Amino acid sequence: MNPIAQYPFEISVEKVLKSSMVADPLTLLDCSPLTDGAAAIILAREDIAKKYTDTPVYLTGSGQASDTLALHDRSSLTGVLAAKIASEKAYKMAGVTAKDIPVAEVHDCFSIAELMAIEDIGFVSKGEGGKFVQDGQTKIGGKVAVNTSGGLKACGHPVGATGIKQAAEIVIQLRGDAGKRQVDGAEIGLTHNVGGSGATCVVNIFRR
Amino acid sequence: MHKTSVPGVWRRFKNRYQIVGTQCETCKTNFYPPRELCPKCRRGGKISEKKFAGLGKIVTYTRVHAAPAGYEKQVPYAVAIVQLEEGPMLTTQIVDYNTDELKIGQSVRATFRKMYEDGDEGIIHYGTKFTPIRES
Numbered sequence: 001m002n003p004i005a006q007y008p009f010e011i012s013v014e015k016v017l018k019s020s021m022v023a024d025p026l027t028l029l030d031c032s033p034l035t036d037g038a039a040a041i042i043l044a045r046e047d048i049a050k051k052y053t054d055t056p057v058y059l060t061g062s063g064q065a066s067d068t069l070a071l072h073d074r075s076s077l078t079g080v081l082a083a084k085i086a087s088e089k090a091y092k093m094a095g096v097t098a099k100d101i102p103v104a105e106v107h108d109c110f111s112i113a114e115l116m117a118i119e120d121i122g123f124v125s126k127g128e129g130g131k132f133v134q135d136g137q138t139k140i141g142g143k144v145a146v147n148t149s150g151g152l153k154a155c156g157h158p159v160g161a162t163g164i165k166q167a168a169e170i171v172i173q174l175r176g177d178a179g180k181r182q183v184d185g186a187e188i189g190l191t192h193n194v195g196g197s198g199a200t201c202v203v204n205i206f207r208r
Numbered sequence: 209m210h211k212t213s214v215p216g217v218w219r220r221f222k223n224r225y226q227i228v229g230t231q232c233e234t235c236k237t238n239f240y241p242p243r244e245l246c247p248k249c250r251r252g253g254k255i256s257e258k259k260f261a262g263l264g265k266i267v268t269y270t271r272v273h274a275a276p277a278g279y280e281k282q283v284p285y286a287v288a289i290v291q292l293e294e295g296p297m298l299t300t301q302i303v304d305y306n307t308d309e310l311k312i313g314q315s316v317r318a319t320f321r322k323m324y325e326d327g328d329e330g331i332i333h334y335g336t337k338f339t340p341i342r343e344s
Contacts, residue, residue: 021284024271072289072297077268 001181002149006035006156016111029153030111037158039165057171060188061096061205063089069199080198083120087192087203091122094205096188098122101144101205103173103183105166107194108151117192118146121203145183148173163193167204174208214331222257224335227318229296231258240296262318264292264338269302269310278324286310290338301337309340317341 002008011029019028042052049056065085068074075081091097098121106121108114115129123144124132132138138146149155149169152162170189172178191204222228229240233254237246240260246253269288272279279285286302288310302310303321316338323333 021271021273023273023287024284026270028274070299072267072299077289 001179002155005150005154006033006037007150007154011154026110026112032109032152032157035156035158037156037161037165039158039161039168041164041167041171055175055208057174058207059204060207061090061092061094062202063087063091063093064200064202065089066200067198069196071197074198079116079126080120080194080201082198082201083117083192083194083203084122086201087121087190090190090203090205094188094207096205100188101190102188103145103148103170103186104190104192105149105151105169106146106192107162107166107201108147108153109157109194111153113194114146114151117194118144121190121192140181140183145186148178148181148183163191163202166191166193167206170206174206218331225320227260227262227292227336229258229260230255238292238294238296240292240298258294260292260294260296262292262336263341264290264316266302266310266312266314266316267291267297268312271310278326288316288338290316302339303337304339306340309342315341 016027016029021027022031043059044052046056046058063086065082067080067082071077087098101123104121104123106114106117108117115133118124118132118138119126119129137143140148147155149165155165158165170191173183173186174189176182187208189206191206193202194200219225223241227240228242229238230242230244231238232246232249233256234249234252235246237248238258238260242257244255246255267289269286271284271286273284275283275285286305288300288302289297290300291297302316303319318336319339320334321337323335325332
């Protein structure tokens with residue numbers, strides 16, 4: 001659905017399960033690829049932005065949090081605490097809750113990372129992520145469309161450009177320019193970007 | 209003039225070759241690798257050296273099939289987060305295991321092993337790995 005994705009085609013569950021093992025139980029296709037890519041956004045104050053565009057998108061909330069780099073020093077291995085704190089800060093600043101988000105780009109560097117992400121940022125409660133995805137609630141038309149760009153695994157993960165690429169996808173969605181992957185009537189969107197296996201996380205909330 | 213041997217220098221890093229860390233005497237929290245400052249007590253903490261028994265349990269694990277540089281010869285190898293009896297958690301390789309012993313909750317003990325080599329003529333790095341404890 002995203003013509004500029006690195007893998008703009010469907011990949012079956014069988015193909016993922018049959019791809020070579022990387023770190024048990026994650027196979028090659030559970031992992032984001034190596035990607036060359038670039039992304040850009042232009043940030044400006046509202047009055048300046050309006051001189052250049054009739055369709056500005058507003059950054060209404062931004063939160064950052066960090067944690068230890070070593071996984072063995074974390075309080076939990078089944079979630080990313082930094083993502084939870086960063087999202088709470090962003091929701092508070094934007095004056096919205098997880099329920100208000102119709103479209104989001106989350107840091108699915110590995111299959112498991114997307115499930116933890118949607119739990120950490122409060123789209124579902126702890127342990128419900130897998131079922132939520134299986135039920136189609138993260139598809140376009142579900143409760144919240146997650147990774148309409150294809151995410152890190154399909155659109156690609158040009159590490160330093162990924163966070164901006166997520167913001168660009170949300171801007172495209174909020175302007176209604178997403179074509180076949182458009183989330184109808186989306187007015188608010190969220191990005192969730194992780195570094196250092198969860199040692200740092202930034203959550204941004206956008207509004208048209 | 210006195211010459212320092214390379215192994216002599218490496219051996220000064222006690223925590224590389226033994227499970228030696230530190231303890232905050234104020235709150236009794238143990239740290240491995242050693243910390244010079246207690247993150248809880250800060251200036252109120254008093255840090256002293258602590259030798260751990262090298263016994264613990266597997267908290268979580270994986271088997272690595274696609275290895276980073278230097279570990280290619282070892283695949284597939286098991287990596288686990290182990291919690292020591294004294295509290296601290298560390299990331300380590302699990303060696304000499306039967307498949308059914310690679311499980312959450314498995315009791316393990318520390319063992320001194322070769323870690324990797326810096327090429328054919330470089331230093332051989334040694335350190336600690338863990339192995340399952342078998343009831344005999």
